[in-house]
Amino acid sequence: MNLTKQVKERILATKLVKQIFQYEKIDSTMRIARRMVEDDSEMASGTMIITESQEAGYGRFGREWFSPDGGLYFTIILGEIYKPSINLVTGLSVAELIERRFRRQTKLSWPNDILVEGKKISGILAETTNDATLIGIGFNSFISNLIPDELCNRATSIPMDTSRKIVFLSDLIIELENNYSIFKKFEFEPFLPRFNKRMAYIGEEIQIISGKKSFRGTVLGVDEQGAIIIDDGREIRNLNSAEISAHDFKTQKNS
Ligand code: BTN
Numbered sequence: 001m002n003l004t005k006q007v008k009e010r011i012l013a014t015k016l017v018k019q020i021f022q023y024e025k026i027d028s029t030m031r032i033a034r035r036m037v038e039d040d041s042e043m044a045s046g047t048m049i050i051t052e053s054q055e056a057g058y059g060r061f062g063r064e065w066f067s068p069d070g071g072l073y074f075t076i077i078l079g080e081i082y083k084p085s086i087n088l089v090t091g092l093s094v095a096e097l098i099e100r101r102f103r104r105q106t107k108l109s110w111p112n113d114i115l116v117e118g119k120k121i122s123g124i125l126a127e128t129t130n131d132a133t134l135i136g137i138g139f140n141s142f143i144s145n146l147i148p149d150e151l152c153n154r155a156t157s158i159p160m161d162t163s164r165k166i167v168f169l170s171d172l173i174i175e176l177e178n179n180y181s182i183f184k185k186f187e188f189e190p191f192l193p194r195f196n197k198r199m200a201y202i203g204e205e206i207q208i209i210s211g212k213k214s215f216r217g218t219v220l221g222v223d224e225q226g227a228i229i230i231d232d233g234r235e236i237r238n239l240n241s242a243e244i245s246a247h248d249f250k251t252q253k254n255s
Contacts, residue, residue, distance in 0.1 A: 045079025
């Protein structure tokens with residue numbers, strides 16, 4: 001990954017990032033970040049790890065994250081533990097930037113997927129370890145015909161050349177810096193209307209697995225804690241993303 005001096009300076013001028021490690025190919029930026037925090041969490045705080053491709057990129061529930069050359073894959077190490085709804089704020093930041101930069105409409109598939117025309121363009125992974133929160137972002141900016149057949153119905157890309165991609169990256173870091181400072185003070189509530197406005201599958205039925213229980217219900221929105229609100233016909237449930245072990249949004253629309 002080759003960040004220009006200018007882009008590097010722009011990123012390093014934020015309070016979020018104080019050092020950048022750039023790679024061509026690694027297993028996963030999350031794994032490197034985790035090792036750095038485990039070695040020395042103080043030193044690791046404020047580190048951004050970015051790569052051109054990943055051999056073992058992963059997402060929520062340990063799912064593989066397709067990471068060919070040309071995509072955007074990075075992790076930022078934040079030196080404190082944030083509430084899990086930071087992943088919603090991160091997704092919202094990506095969505096709003098896509099709308100502003102590319103004039104494309106986005107939807108947010110709770111908790112952490114960003115969709116363009118109903119297909120996933122970006123995914124967010126927030127993990128905690130020791131005293132740190134690791135924010136991993138994957139964005140499909142590679143050429144569209146790299147998307148394998150089996151992902152074609154679910155994934156999309158906004159192809160960008162390197163110069164455009166790295167400006168998008170620095171814009172995103174600035175956006176995250178602003179939004180995280182609001183989140184630190186006021187938590188998720190200020191973001192609630194913007195998230196709900198873009199929330200996918202409202203009014204549709206989904207299945208959610210939480211611990212040993214499985215719920216089926218209609219999506220009503222998210223609450224001020226960032227929990228999804230579903231109506232299972234008997235009661236309204238607010239389910240937190242940290243409690244969810246799987247979910248399936250590919251269900252039929254309610255009529
Ligand atoms: C998801 O959709 O479940 C989250 C996907 C997160 C992918 C990013 S790519 C950069 C970072 N490194 C990883 O291995 N995963 C995250």
